[in-house]
Amino acid sequence: xxxxxxxxxxxxxxxxxxxxxxxxxxxxxxxxxxxxxxxxxxxxxxxxxxxxxxxxxxxxxxxxxxxxxxxxxxxxxxxxxxxxxxxxxxxxxxxxxxxxxxxxxxxxxxxxxxxxxxxxxxxxxxxxxxxxxxxxxxxxxxxxxxxxxxxxxxxxxxxxxxxxxxxxxxxxxxxxxxxxxxxxxxxxxxxxxxxxxxxxxxxxxxxxxxxxxxxxxxxxxxxxxxxxxxxxxxxxxxxxxxxxxxxxxxxxxxxxxxxxxxxxxxxxxxxxxxxxxxxxxxxxxxxxxxxxxxxxxxxxxxxxxxxxxxxxxxxxxxxxxxxxxxxxxxxxxxxxxxxxxxxxxxxxxxxxxxxxxxxxxxxxxxxxxxxxxxxxxxxxxxxxxxxxxxxxxxxxxxxxxxxxxxxxxxxxxxxxxxxxxxxxxxxxxxxxxxxxxxxxxxxxxxxxxxxxxxxxxxxxxxxxxxxx
Amino acid sequence: xxxxxxxxxxxxxxxxxxxxxxxxxxxxxxxxxxxxxxxxxxxxxxxxxxxxxxxxxxxxxxxxxxxxxxxxxxxxxxxxxxxxxxxxxxxxxxxxxxxxxxxxxxxxxxxxxxxxxxxxxxxxxxxxxxxxxxxxxxxxxxxxxxxxxxxxxxxxxxxxxxxxxxxxxxxxxxxxxxxxxxxxxxxxxxxxxxxxxxxxxxxxxxxxxxxxxxxxxxxxxxxxxxxxxxxxxxxxxxxxxxxxxxxxxxxxxxxxxxxxxxxxxxxxxxxxxxxxxxxxxxxxxxxxxxxxxxxxxxxxxxxxxxxxxxxxxxxxxxxxxxxxxxxxxxxxxxxxxxxxxxxxxxxxxxxxxxxxxxxxxxxxxxxxxxxxxxxxxxxxxxxxxxxxxxxxxxxxxxxxxxxxxxxxxxxxxxxxxxxxxxxxxxxxxxxxxxxxxxxxxxxxxxxxxxxxxxxxxxxxxxxxxxxxxxxxxxxxxxxxxxxxxxxxxxxxxxxxxxxxx
Numbered sequence: 001x002x003x004x005x006x007x008x009x010x011x012x013x014x015x016x017x018x019x020x021x022x023x024x025x026x027x028x029x030x031x032x033x034x035x036x037x038x039x040x041x042x043x044x045x046x047x048x049x050x051x052x053x054x055x056x057x058x059x060x061x062x063x064x065x066x067x068x069x070x071x072x073x074x075x076x077x078x079x080x081x082x083x084x085x086x087x088x089x090x091x092x093x094x095x096x097x098x099x100x101x102x103x104x105x106x107x108x109x110x111x112x113x114x115x116x117x118x119x120x121x122x123x124x125x126x127x128x129x130x131x132x133x134x135x136x137x138x139x140x141x142x143x144x145x146x147x148x149x150x151x152x153x154x155x156x157x158x159x160x161x162x163x164x165x166x167x168x169x170x171x172x173x174x175x176x177x178x179x180x181x182x183x184x185x186x187x188x189x190x191x192x193x194x195x196x197x198x199x200x201x202x203x204x205x206x207x208x209x210x211x212x213x214x215x216x217x218x219x220x221x222x223x224x225x226x227x228x229x230x231x232x233x234x235x236x237x238x239x240x241x242x243x244x245x246x247x248x249x250x251x252x253x254x255x256x257x258x259x260x261x262x263x264x265x266x267x268x269x270x271x272x273x274x275x276x277x278x279x280x281x282x283x284x285x286x287x288x289x290x291x292x293x294x295x296x297x298x299x300x301x302x303x304x305x306x307x308x309x310x311x312x313x314x315x316x317x318x319x320x321x322x323x324x325x326x327x328x329x330x331x332x333x334x335x336x337x338x339x340x341x342x343x344x345x346x347x348x349x350x351x352x353x354x355x356x357x358x359x360x361x362x363x364x365x366x367x368x369x370x371x372x373x374x375x376x377x378x379x380x381x382x383x384x385x386x387x388x389x390x391x392x393x394x395x396x397x398x399x400x401x402x403x404x405x406x407x408x409x410x411x412x413x414x415x416x417x418x419x420x421x422x423x424x425x426x427x428x429x430x431x432x433x434x435x436x437x438x439x440x441x442x443x444x445x446x447x448x449x450x451x452x453x454x455x456x457x458x459x460x461x462x463x464x465x466x467x468x
Numbered sequence: 469x470x471x472x473x474x475x476x477x478x479x480x481x482x483x484x485x486x487x488x489x490x491x492x493x494x495x496x497x498x499x500x501x502x503x504x505x506x507x508x509x510x511x512x513x514x515x516x517x518x519x520x521x522x523x524x525x526x527x528x529x530x531x532x533x534x535x536x537x538x539x540x541x542x543x544x545x546x547x548x549x550x551x552x553x554x555x556x557x558x559x560x561x562x563x564x565x566x567x568x569x570x571x572x573x574x575x576x577x578x579x580x581x582x583x584x585x586x587x588x589x590x591x592x593x594x595x596x597x598x599x600x601x602x603x604x605x606x607x608x609x610x611x612x613x614x615x616x617x618x619x620x621x622x623x624x625x626x627x628x629x630x631x632x633x634x635x636x637x638x639x640x641x642x643x644x645x646x647x648x649x650x651x652x653x654x655x656x657x658x659x660x661x662x663x664x665x666x667x668x669x670x671x672x673x674x675x676x677x678x679x680x681x682x683x684x685x686x687x688x689x690x691x692x693x694x695x696x697x698x699x700x701x702x703x704x705x706x707x708x709x710x711x712x713x714x715x716x717x718x719x720x721x722x723x724x725x726x727x728x729x730x731x732x733x734x735x736x737x738x739x740x741x742x743x744x745x746x747x748x749x750x751x752x753x754x755x756x757x758x759x760x761x762x763x764x765x766x767x768x769x770x771x772x773x774x775x776x777x778x779x780x781x782x783x784x785x786x787x788x789x790x791x792x793x794x795x796x797x798x799x800x801x802x803x804x805x806x807x808x809x810x811x812x813x814x815x816x817x818x819x820x821x822x823x824x825x826x827x828x829x830x831x832x833x834x835x836x837x838x839x840x841x842x843x844x845x846x847x848x849x850x851x852x853x854x855x856x857x858x859x860x861x862x863x864x865x866x867x868x869x870x871x872x873x874x875x876x877x878x879x880x881x882x883x884x885x886x887x888x889x890x891x892x893x894x895x896x897x898x899x900x901x902x903x904x905x906x907x908x909x910x911x912x913x914x915x916x917x918x919x920x921x922x923x924x925x926x927x928x929x930x931x932x933x934x935x936x937x938x939x940x941x942x943x944x945x946x947x948x949x950x951x952x953x954x955x956x957x958x959x960x961x962x963x964x965x966x967x968x969x
Contacts (some may be wrong), residue, residue: 247965298543318674324538334672362542388858410811414860436858459856460790466574 004071008141012069018062019134023127025055026094030124032290033117052098052120059091059127066134070211075137076189084138086130093122100286141189164278164287169256170200177249178203181238187226198262218257248280299383299407301358303327308355315349322361328383338368346370350377362387362401372398377406388412396421403428414438414459420446427451471678482496485848492856503784509878534915539670540939542659545903545968547674547862549934550819550854551663552847554839555648555790559873560896562603562836565635565917566616566630570602570875578876582918587694589642590880592889598876601886604833613907620840623848629907630851630860631898632967639871639892644827645693647870647892651927652698654956661947663701663931664818667938668708669701670945673813677773679711681818682811687715687799688823688842703949706759710820713807715799719778723770731771732828738764777810790853792845802846809853812863826869829878830887850898859900864937869895875916894920897930903937905969928961930934936963 007262029051036044053073066087070080097119099105106116133141161167178197184190185196186207195207203223206212212222219225226237227245238244244254255277260266270278282288304327309319318332331353338346346369353360357380370392378387379402387408396414402408403425409432426432438459499938561567578598605618608625615628617628622629641647646656653660661669663679673680683699700711713719725734742761749757783806788795794802801823808819823843828835847867854860871886872895880886894913900906912922925933932942935956942961948954 320674323540323543328543335676371844386861390858410858410861412861414856414858434861435858437860438856438858457855460786460852 015065021058056094189267215261218254367391410434412436544935544939549864601877681710684804686801691824805846932961
């Protein structure tokens with residue numbers, strides 16, 4: 001390959017452009033022929049020799065450029081030869097056809113009309129077949145039929161799996177990714193860089209630069225390394241214009257090479273896989289219930305009637321949908337909505353919230369005279385993740401009522417009257433991580449008794465806010 | 469103008485003229501199209517079946533606040549953000565990016581292999597030598613995260629375990645204004661909307677009595693000028709522009725009524741003005757008229773809300789001590805930090821502080837110390853204060869400038885003094901709070917803090933990450949303007965997932 005000059009390859013790359021000319025010209029010649037026969041129009045047939053001549057010349061040029069392109073060595077020998085000889089045949093036959101038409105080549109008068117049409121049909125057939133083989137070389141042999149309604153390629157279907165543990169990592173994850181993103185250029189018929197990723201045998205064999213997988217070393221393995229380069233890097237794969245691998249896909253292949261030593265037969269081991277990788281693998285295989293690190297699974301909830309929401313808004317709540325059309329809400333009762341004068345309304349207002357209890361993810365009731373009794377309805381908010389209750393007369397009794405909030409991850413209670421007696425309640429809250437307890441009865445001393453995993457933020461002890 | 473007779477029929481002859489402007493053809497066009505629009509409106513949106521005109525300020529506000537863009541795309545981590553913009557380009561080499569090997573290379577010429585032919589600014593391009601200037605400031609490691617911080621930032625060094633340093637920031641621009649504009653808007657050329665405006669446009673307001681996007685410029689920093697277009701709305705509707713709060717008697721210019729002017733008169737005036745504008749909107753359909761009306765109403769509400777929020781007299785002494793003595797002096801960086809906390813408490817979505825003077829072309833060690841003295845304590849206090857109030861949970865704090873500074877000395881290098889030129893290829897920023905990994909350092913630079921060796925983060929990546937924390941996919945928050953769909957990150961950027969908790 002190295003003895004071919006770049007200039008030859010440069011010219012060769014015009015082959016895909018030029019091949020369309022003979023196709024067009026020769027088909028057009030046939031159309032003219034049929035048209036003149038049908039309409040008995042002499043004018044039409046007068047143009048046929050010109051169309052044939054252009055077709056033949058461009059077929060010749062396309063063949064020469066095609067030969068130059070084939071010198072790159074990127075194509076499978078066998079199919080390439082077929083395409084090459086068919087191309088040469090097309091060129092020759094179209095010249096002959098032109099010669100007969102212009103009577104430079106004499107055939108018996110009586111048969112001339114017939115032979116003219118026959119040879120023209122032959123030319124068109126030849127150019128079609130040549131074109132088809134050319135297309136197969138570039139796009140892969142299943143390109144044409146991949147989405148055909150009939151003639152579906154009979155793939156060896158992977159047997160459906162019941163459990164994640166049954167899935168062979170290579171067969172169920174790695175190979176499908178490669179098939180989606182790489183195999184159109186790296187297959188047994190079109191081996192770019194002399195590399196095929198069609199099956200495990202070919203992958204083990206590697207490409208023109210040797211092995212592409214180094215077990216245990218994903219980043220130096222060419223298979224992954226190429227996908228992690230900057231997208232404008234010359235060696236980046238998949239090349240410009242093709243869909244790149246997603247982060248999850250790279251993560252799975254990296255994990256397979258790094259941790260599973262690129263074993264082609266190993267199955268998923270959920271207990272040994274890192275959480276993030278497991279989540280990616282599970283989502284690719286459509287298994288539910290695997291969370292990424294730091295990611296909380298969101299509950300699926302029913303839509304809430306507009307009337308209920310607007311009623312809550314008129315009561316003074318602020319409602320914000322946290323994800324578009326998820327029907328999950330953040331509810332805020334603005335500071336001082338509840339004052340001395342309307343204190344009696346708070347219980348009814350909070351009971352209104354119970355109507356949408358499943359849908360509340362974050363709730364904030366800062367500075368609104370919320371008492372221990374008021375917290376009872378909140379205990380029903382099973383999907384609540386964040387609860388903000390600062391500047392309210394709440395004590396340990398109140399906290400003990402909401403210990404069954406199983407989704408709660410943070411609770412903010414500064415300027416309340418909770419003490420270390422609430423620690424038991426905090427420990428019952430399964431997902432709780434952070435408690436904000438500045439300016440409460442909790443002291444730095446108390447934190448020693450806290451279960452590890454819980455974090456209480458106390459803030460600067462000396463500061464006593466005047467607004468309290 | 470028969471449709472508006474109920475609302476407005478004036479004694480003024482000029483206005484009557486306007487009212488009679490409709491001829492038969494106009495009348496039919498108007499009514500038939502109007503009916504069509506009403507029918508379509510009721511098909512598309514059942515809550516607003518009465519037609520396409522939004523008349524009352526309440527309705528305008530609801531429309532402004534209502535989510536029409538399909539946002540957020542995913543669960544947000546951040547509800548608000550305070551962006552402490554250190555304008556001028558703070559020297560990463562003298563603050564956070566510790567490079568001990570430079571001491572041995574003191575005074576040596578910067579190897580060509582490091583600079584690799586990079587184009588320099590006109591200020592140092594003519595230098596015959598590029599002598600390496602190691603920082604004269606002492607560095608130590610702090611916290612459980614063992615983060616390196618120089619002696620210039622004693623207060624921040626106490627809270628490194630809450631911070632996430634990104635040491636591998638890089639940007640495209642090498643001069644101040646294009647670089648700040650690039651950070652603020654995603655483009656070096658003025659005219660695009662700033663980050664705060666994008667967030668306001670995308671997510672709306674959480675407090676209708678205050679602007680969604682407020683900027684504060686310190687009075688105790690000076691240097692390259694800042695322009696109000698840096699917090700401008702670009703081509704987004706005008707109500708999304710940043711509003712600058714100032715120190716002194718009028719925090720917001722032209723907001724207070726003239727002396728002896730009764731607030732009720734203002735309300736009446738606005739009611740009539742609203743009707744007039746409504747007529748104008750009906751006639752011309754220019755959305756800017758709606759924006760103007762929204763702004764007038766916002767300004768009216770701000771006449772009450774701004775004095776309330778800018779009043780710090782209720783803050784206890786201990787808070788002022790925490791933010792530093794400057795915090796009692798309105799308009800300083802420290803006072804602005806305290807103000808920022810108060811605004812964030814009121815659920816203002818985007819508060820941006822600008823502090824100028826980080827442009828140490830000469831006297832770098834002294835300049836850095838001076839700048840740090842004015843900002844370090846208050847920055848740390850703001851983060852601590854947000855944390856104790858439980859607000860760091862959903863408030864994002866960002867600290868950073870528009871670029872970094874060079875390892876080589878600009879001008880004369882002496883044993884105690886050196887200057888540093890602009891350097892866009894590597895610099896440090898830090899973030900804290902909502903959804904950011906605390907006590908974490910991301911990215912690495914070479915021994916010269918000149919080139920990035922690991923995990924580069926481009927300005928567009930930073931912007932994408934910021935939007936990501938607010939639940940926005942930066943590729944899907946777009947605005948069509950003059951035939952093109954625009955994004956904050958243009959056609960670049962990816963959210964840096966590795967720094968998210």
